[in-house]
Amino acid sequence: MARPKIARKSTSVDMTAMCDVAFLLLTFFILATKFKPSEAVTVETPSSVSSKVAPEKDVTLVTFTKDGKVFVSMDNEAVKEELANQFNANLNAGLSPSDIEAFKKASFYGAPISQLKSFLKIPKEDLKGDALPGIPIKDSTNNEMVQWMRYIVAAHASTNTKLNLLIKGDNLAKYPDFKNVIASFKKNDQFKFQMITNPENVPTGTDLWKKYMAGQPVEE
Amino acid sequence: MAEIDTSSGGGHKKGPGVKKAKKLSTRVDLTPMVDLGFLLITFFIFTTSMSSPTAMKLNLPKDADKPEEQNKLKESGAFTLLLGKDNSVYYYEGQLDPSASNLQSSTMKQIRSEIIKKKRNTPEDDLMVVIKPGNESTYRDVVDILDEMTINDIKRYALVDISEVETQLVSLSDKNGGQ
Numbered sequence: 006m007a008r009p010k011i012a013r014k015s016t017s018v019d020m021t022a023m024c025d026v027a028f029l030l031l032t033f034f035i036l037a038t039k040f041k042p043s044e045a046v047t048v049e050t051p052s053s054v055s056s057k058v059a060p061e062k063d064v065t066l067v068t069f070t071k072d073g074k075v076f077v078s079m080d081n082e083a084v085k086e087e088l089a090n091q092f093n094a095n096l097n098a099g100l101s102p103s104d105i106e107a108f109k110k111a112s113f114y115g116a117p118i119s120q121l122k123s124f125l126k127i128p129k130e131d132l133k134g135d136a137l138p139g140i141p142i143k144d145s146t147n148n149e150m151v152q153w154m155r156y157i158v159a160a161h162a163s164t165n166t167k168l169n170l171l172i173k174g175d176n177l178a179k180y181p182d183f184k185n186v187i188a189s190f191k192k193n194d195q196f197k198f199q200m201i202t203n204p205e206n207v208p209t210g211t212d213l214w215k216k217y218m219a220g221q222p223v224e225e
Numbered sequence: 226m227a228e229i230d231t232s233s234g235g236g237h238k239k240g241p242g243v244k245k246a247k248k249l250s251t252r253v254d255l256t257p258m259v260d261l262g263f264l265l266i267t268f269f270i271f272t273t274s275m276s277s278p279t280a281m282k283l284n285l286p287k288d289a290d291k292p293e294e295q296n297k298l299k300e301s302g303a304f305t306l307l308l309g310k311d312n313s314v315y316y317y318e319g320q321l322d323p324s325a326s327n328l329q330s331s332t333m334k335q336i337r338s339e340i341i342k343k344k345r346n347t348p349e350d351d352l353m354v355v356i357k358p359g360n361e362s363t364y365r366d367v368v369d370i371l372d373e374m375t376i377n378d379i380k381r382y383a384l385v386d387i388s389e390v391e392t393q394l395v396s397l398s399d400k401n402g403g404q
Contacts, residue, residue: 020255027262034269050278051368054375059280069364171280176365180308180358183367184386191285199280202368211337212344212378 048175052205064169071177074139078113085109087160115139142185150189170198302351304343308362309395340377354382359395
């Protein structure tokens with residue numbers, strides 16, 4: 006009796022289908038990706054149940070780290086230019102036209118106004134949050150954030166842009182730092198602002214959760 | 226796995242002078258391409274930030290200098306939260322007793338039940354939660370407690386500076402391990 010021959014099957018698999026899937030996924034991720042701008046200052050934000058997405062246009066972002074350093078960043082170049090001019094006109098910041106150009110390009114500011122000139126000379130690679138002085142706020146009698154806010158408000162008003170104030174704080178930052186930042190807002194009659202947080206689920210069983218379940222509109 | 230096709234060069238000659246066109250296989254090995262594809266996918270998965278950060282809105286009241294402009298609140302409806310070190314929370318109802326006997330301690334995790342209890346026992350129009358973060362409290366505590374207001378649907382709450390007496394009480398209690 007001859008042993009039945011087992012058909013020899015090829016071990017190679019057709020890769021085309023797998024390749025198709027791989028590139029489909031690749032295309033999806035390429036299109037869906039939005040690169041995080043590399044941040045010189047690392048801040049871990051707390052989480053909240055708020056589901057409102059942070060605004061992205063015409064924002065003035067005030068960041069404070071756990072060491073109590075404060076940084077300001079803005080995205081609108083016209084406003085930045087106006088702000089630099091305001092500093093020159095009102096505080097004798099002494100920014101030359103090339104400094105103003107650098108001011109426009111800078112992604113954030115973290116120095117007292119008196120040191121702004123040298124801050125703008127720092128090459129981008131060396132801009133690290135730990136090494137920078139930050140905007141001084143500790144001293145309640147000379148809270149420089151108040152000055153910054155005054156001219157930021159003025160610059161927005163003269164360029165006719167809407168001011169969206171955002172605060173981004175580190176989990177471990179102390180409350181007095183936060184208080185000093187909002188004090189500078191208050192002094193310039195800015196009473197509305199938003200705090201950047203990570204989204205979090207509403208705990209079940211709470212009043213807000215019941216509201217969501219009942220389909221009632223929830224105020225932000 | 227797809228294999229590299231090595232058979233392409235193997236046409237044998239039939240005889241002298243007979244030249245046959247080489248038969249080239251049309252199959253291409255796709256393995257490196259798939260590898261590359263998945264490598265890129267992995268890269269994009271890791272760099273992608275799917276959830277954009279959310280923002281919490283906070284409206285501040287204007288500082289009222291004159292006493293007659295300040296908001297009055299009923300003592301029975303006031304609920305004050307003091308934030309201390311290491312996520313500790315102290316609370317009292319109404320006004321603080323001179324001997325601080327009505328000051329009670331809690332933690333960030335347990336405070337929700339206290340807020341709910343107070344909310345259930347107070348008429349809605351009277352309830353006012355006063356939040357006083359101490360100097361040792363962190364930004365996270367403040368955001369958490371503001372979030373707690375949203376979670377428990379508290380309509381009226383205020384962020385108020387802590388007083389000297391309360392600061393001492395909080396730091397004393399923090400030292401005693403929240404007693």
